[in-house]
Amino acid sequence: MNDVEDLLPETLTAVGHDAPHIPGLAEVVRRRARRQRATGVAGLAAAVATAAVTASWARAGTGDDDLPAAARGCTSAVENAVLPAWARFGFSEPEPRASFVRGSLGRILAILGTALNSPPAPDQHNKVVWVASPDAPSDRSPLRITATLAGTGQVVRREVPNGPGPSIVDLPAPGCWHLDLAWGPHTDSLDLVYVPPR
Template identity: 35%
Template sequence: MRRYPVALSMAALSLIPLAGCTADGTSSKTAPSAVSSSSPTPSPPTTPIPATTPTTTPATAPPTTPPTDPCMAAGTVNSTPPPAWTAAARPPAGMRWVAGEHGLVVGMLFADPLKSAQDNKILWIVKLPRDGAPLQMRATLFGTRDSFALTPVPPDSGPGEIYPSMVPVPTPGCWILTMAWNGHQDSVA
């Protein structure tokens, strides 16, 4: 397994965020209209997903080691075969992939590095049953309040527990992707 900076237009859950950074795209195309742009009061996804809440340390607290920037800490793109539990989905052989922080999701990358301002095809394979629930995703630019909800991915594909998706982000940077399906959550790097 080799570690690379992940050029993904996605990243992490609010509980233990991981992230990837997009490469600067060559296309001048903007993000599709199916994706709502950032706004002060973004519309919530169909299934509630917990929001990341910044924490502060009281002035009297002793200094601590600063938290690791998820964009710098994340970035493992795997070139080895994906976990055995993905076999039912028949992932393409030799394709590079990213794994969920909690081991519940794998993203098969159809392009590496992924680009901003372009649709990036990613096949999400989930370990726990979807049971007819769509995949909800929300992207947030790390360190900002810029965020948008991606169009929910319907559970209408097979074999296995898969969600084929197009993941666009409007600008290069480290994007945090919150993912939830059927009451389950995981983060991807």
């Protein structure tokens, strides 16, 4: 029998030969850096603006048309702040700041790497890191996502195989998506805004 130790180097080399290659990698990275700088500032501004617009819309009793198109129907705000202590595992900084959305029941957090795009931007994934609160811990069973596009009733389902953790969540249209989340015996829900890529 071939010994594992003997086969391993050539096996790993064979795996490496299948690696995907992105042309213009340096420029892709620079674009991501520019976009993250913009999102850091704009994310907070957008959250504040959405909250402000929602509040004024509620006070004035005007119609849904007053809301920014992508955020129409959304109720969860993006926070740009220091993460709750229970959501900091894996971060090197003691008090990491991030853009995130809390579940309506406070049982889960969606940490957003950048703005979410639909269709997905060619050089940037829709990365969402799901963190379950200690009150609703993951048992590593799948995180099931049922996403409904506000104003249309369009429903799609996604699954993160090993439960809350890093994921890439692509959704089929821009707009406000209401996500019903279920992992193990726990549930929660939140809204995420997807915008067309710039």
